[in-house]
Amino acid sequence: MQSVPYSGDDFYCDVAIPDPGSLDVVYEDEVVLAFHHTRPFWTNHIVIVPKRHIASFTTVTSADEPVVRRLLQVVQTIAAETERTTGAAAVLTNLGEYQDSKHLHVHVHSGPQR
Template sequence: MGTDFYCDVAIPHPERLHVVHEDEHVLAFHHTRPFWEVHIVVVPKRHIGSLTTVGADDEDDVRRLLGVVQAVARNIELEHGAAAVLTNLGAYQDSKHLHVHVHSGGRRDQR
């Protein structure tokens, strides 16, 4: 396995995940090691390094990604009363593949 969990595991093997949305361009699933009570990750299926590396060729994929982020966040907000949307950059980004966390609730014990 390489350093890109999304390209190496999640996208080619969605059956290993608890998927909430999948189409030709975007995958959304419950985080495999959730940090919050509700924690969903949304990723473009085509590799894009991060939000700060998005270029003109990525616009359609990012638009589709944000549409799914919006729908997932809306559902979480309706069900739990609140939602937050987060993406990490640079040293904060463990996997160098653009991904967005949609979460709600308190932090989970990370022991």
């Protein structure tokens, strides 16, 4: 977990992907990393990111299709497991000013806000 607050604009490229050992990893392969959020907003809060930098959902191109396809497969699996174990799940991505980290990422969460 982060001991010093991160102040850059791409936590995933700068911190998470280079050092997954510092995270509570849920899933990792050569394309995607999924981990428990370092500052969770909900009781259950997992973030799924492509390891290759893609700025946002709205910047995805046809060249990104294999990566985004894999990302969505992992999101589906994690969302299904979250729903199975907690009874519900939500899937969320942020855009523009709502996107603190300028790297495509998807949140899977359930439970009350913290």
